[in-house]
Amino acid sequence: MRRLLNTLFVLTEDAYLSLKNENVIVQVGDEKLAAVPLRSIEQILCFSYKGASPSLMGKCVEFGVNLSFFSPRGRYYCSILGEKNRNVLLRREQFRIADDETRSLPIAKSFILGKVFNCRWILERAKRDHAMRINVERVTQQSTLLHSAFAEIEGCSSISELRGIEGNAAKNYFLAFDDLVLRSKDDFYFEARSRRPPLDRLNALLSFVYTLLTQDCTAALQGVGLDPYVGFMHVDRPGRVSLALDLMEELRPVLADRFVLSLVNTGAVKPADFEEQENGGVFLNEKGRKVVLATWQKRKAEELTHPFLNEKMPWGLVPYVQSLLLMRTLRGDLDAYPPLMWK
Structure with a gap:
């Protein structure tokens, strides 16, 4: 409790x-x-x-x-x-902000600032902890590019411009992602992000864990009274949980990407946990899904000190706490939404 x-x-x-x-x-x-x-x-x-x-x-x-x-x-x-x-007043305010780019842009910027900060910090931690095992020059170069994105985010004037900045930042981050794989690099390698279908084992893991994180963010937003389908950065589409996708941007690096890398670098998942389909897609098999799900629950029980609240909590509560902070921002209790910026 x-x-x-x-x-x-x-x-x-x-x-x-x-x-x-x-x-x-x-x-x-x-x-x-x-x-x-x-x-x-x-x-x-x-x-x-x-x-x-x-x-x-x-x-x-x-x-x-x-x-x-x-x-x-x-x-x-x-x-x-x-x-x-x-929750009608809260949701009406959510819808009004979503329809007004001058009000939704600052919140969307916070999501992406949190994402870029966390991506960069993962690269910086890799340099600090594994300098003898990674390509430090390449990781440093990509980290520098991510750092330059902060000013671009602060200075952008539209959601479409912000999407472009986020896309470039994600590309720069993933250009160094393969360096973060420390073992079994012949079996777990990363060249580029691929979806629908994922074309290698590392992409298969990322896609599966992103789905788990999306579900957690959706549940968290529903629990605090927000509509997970109406976002500020992701475009509304039937069946798309746009606000959950917004919220998970800042959480992808620290909750999902770090978890995927730990699965590979600790040997928790093995090549036998995957299957390749005729179209070239690579997916976790039943045994692999069980391993990932069991380890995911253990990871969510591990604790961190929340950088904004300065209180210890399990990682699994982070989507719920960020949803509460977002709800309070929309309600006017907070001047700006504080993204999770982890170190």
Whole structure:
């Protein structure tokens, strides 16, 4: 159980939530883990199989506390909202900002600033930790190009221009990505990003893990009351979770790319975990997917100190915390959206 941003996170999968004297009671079996005054919190995000009592749900409706339910792995189920808190005002504001480029551009810039910062820091960490095993000259060159993108992002005047800057930054980052592979380079090599289908094992891993991260970002946005389909940078398309794709930009390098590299560099995945199709596409097989999913859950349980909040939390909570920060920015509680800028 954690409290961040006036939000109660219930992370114990066997926990049951009930109500006593206007307090949220968190318990496992007969053991009471915590009692939190309901009036002191704004929302509850519950990652438990057991759920909550009807009396607590009713009191949340009465007090205007958003109660959202997820599976322990982060799949969004539903939310309990009071009549005074249907998120309509928040979503109307989200839609207004999405339709006004002068208001959506600063938020989109923050997403991409976070992404470029995190991409560059991954390259800088590789230079620091593995200077004898990588092409330092090439990594330094690409890191310098990423650094120059900061001023371009700050100075750009349109979403389309920002997309171009982001595309160039991603290209520069991936030009050094193969240098970050430290073992089995004959089996796990990277020449360029390929999708639909991925054409090599490393691209297959990236595509699969990006899908997992997209699901986590979608669930997080739904849980805080935002519409994951209406974004500020990615174009609206039927079935596309544009805001989730916006949010995950800053998280790709630190949550997905680092995870993929650790799978390869630790030998957790092997060539036998992949299969090649007739069209040249390479995909994880069933055994490979099980390995990646099990390791993904372990990685999400590892902790970091959030650079903006200065509080420790599991990596798995990061999409939810960033969604809360985004929600508060749209609501006017924060002057600007603070992207995750990890070191």
